[in-house]
Amino acid sequence: MTLFDSPFMINALRAGTIVAVVAGVMGWFMVLRRQTFAGHTLSLVGFPGAAGAILLGLSPAVGYFGFCLAAGFLIALASPPVGSALYSEESAVIGSVQAFALACGFLFVNLYHRNLNGLTSLLFGSFLGITSGQVLSLLAVAVPALVALALIARPLLFASVDPEVAAASGLPVRVLAVMFLLLLGVAAAEASQITGSLLVFALLVLPPATSQVITGRPLLGIGISVALGLTVTWAGRVMAYCTP
């Protein structure tokens, strides 16, 4: 009798692995770009998204992705252009999105009436009862998102570290910012389904922030970030399994 004999545990590990990899990579850029507040908000937005989808009788996944992508787009549009560095303006926009999203979430939950258990799992996640189909759908989103990030990785790094020079050299800095927030929205939506909206932050922030303290090499840093994410996710699963 081992950990891997129970199918629900295997699916939980698979889903956790996918989510840890995506969050570790996207999170590294998020921390580098000082967009943790945006990342936090995108994570929380998954909650009204999923609640709304359930209310309409749709799959929660639809709500997660729909709301996270829409919020990512909204934040990107409202962000000030390069060079003006109006960080407080961006924060105000993000804060408004967050407040609105949370209010919607509780409205949807109240309209739904039934099944208050669902609320806990939307907020704090649940990795039990993940089906193979859900694992596949996580993978089907994760792979294109990671490929897209790989394609824009160097210009995005340039635009994050040195936006003015990047713009002067002809890079579309604004477009890159929008693309990154959309990808971050995807990562948040993926992670929300496993960790719940409130705990996404743990996977999206802690491993990358730790790795950036350890190294200033981008590729190595992303690797460490993913490794840390995987370690804590697997450790969490094993502990949950071993706890009666």
Next chain:
Amino acid sequence: MAGAATSTAVDDVIRARGASVRFGERLLWSGVELDIAPGTFSAILGPNGVGKSTLLKVLLGLQTLASGTVSVLGEPAGAARRRIGYVPQRKGFDRTLRIRGLEVVRLGLDGNRWGMPLPGPRARLSREAVAEVVRLVGASEYAGRPIGELSGGEQQRLVVAQALVRQPELLLLDEPLDNLDLANQAAVASLVQRICRERGVTVVMVAHDVNPILPYLDEVVYVAKGKAVVGPPKDVITTETLSALYGAPVEVLRASDGRLVVVGTPEAPAHHTDRHAG
């Protein structure tokens, strides 16, 4: 640089004719005529807010002209962007930015390339090119440390290396000596001069204080009152020329150590007059 020599040796690197820039209702400057020869070191001087940085942005093609024409390296402004190295004005990198200096330099080389960097001969060439410019600016010792942890002078050398790594024919620097102590001002100024002379790179530097670069300058572009005067420093930074430009009596004094001080510039704020040497 061989290509540069054949294509631009006879022509000016920068040529402006009747150039003017307008911000909404306000005419920033107008009638600017520039002829910057290859391999020269020029400075754009003038009080705060007259549009010195804007002039650099025009050369980069990031700011459009209201009238007149500008050509850079024989092409319309903006078309030659890849042949220009640019160091913008900045307060320094965020202290908490934990990316190595080497990485920041390398972005100047391949930061525009889409796709993942793959190991191979190309990656080795990139590494060598980066190591070479880092040696040139004398930053090898600390280039492996996170850039946010480095001092202002160290960061400035690395961003100059970043601008040089693609072997540009023209180097545009926006107040690179600002926020540096006197020793570092002198060191960065002489580094830029060495790049200009040894590599034949044409340098245009926006400067707040002319004195650290005065011994090296071939040409001065003095912007004030919506106009610009161009010429060698000894002709431009004089009581007569600057008084005519400002349309008010201005006095250029030479201190005993050779430093120039411009006194009585009408637009300059009082606490800056002592630094307005040009």
